[in-house]
Amino acid sequence: MKRLTIAAVVLAMIATPTLAQGRRGGGGGDDKKTxxxxxxxxxxxxxxxxxxxxxxxxxxxxxxxxxxxDPAKKPK
Known part of the structure; x- marks a missing residue:
């Protein structure tokens, strides 16, 4: 049971960033550009x-x- 819990936690930690990057679109669906x-x-x-x-x-x-x-010595 302990192994199953650890495996579930590891999979959840791996899947969370993947889901965050995979979302497309945006919020609300406002097509108007102001x-x-x-x-x-x-x-x-x-x-x-x-x-x-x-x-x-x-x-x-x-x-x-x-x-x-020095103003007396000016480079050429």
Whole structure:
């Protein structure tokens, strides 16, 4: 009886993930597709991009890792 119980538990543990992966479809059967994304306003987007100020000097992401360059010695 103990072997039968253990075998049933092992089979249930193996079958559970298989059943979860085998289900297709979805819940409810709603065929209607609703557009939940907000509409993009191109004029407002372009206006927001124009309000971003241009940097005065170019950003160097590796600037903290390399030593400061000596202005007298410029590489060719």
């Amino acid at each position: 557009d939940t994304k907000p509409k993009v306003d191109d004029k407002a987007y372009k206006a927001a991009l124009e309000r971003i100020p241009e940097p005065k000097e170019k950003y160097d992401p590796w600037g903290v890792t390399k030593p400061a360059a």
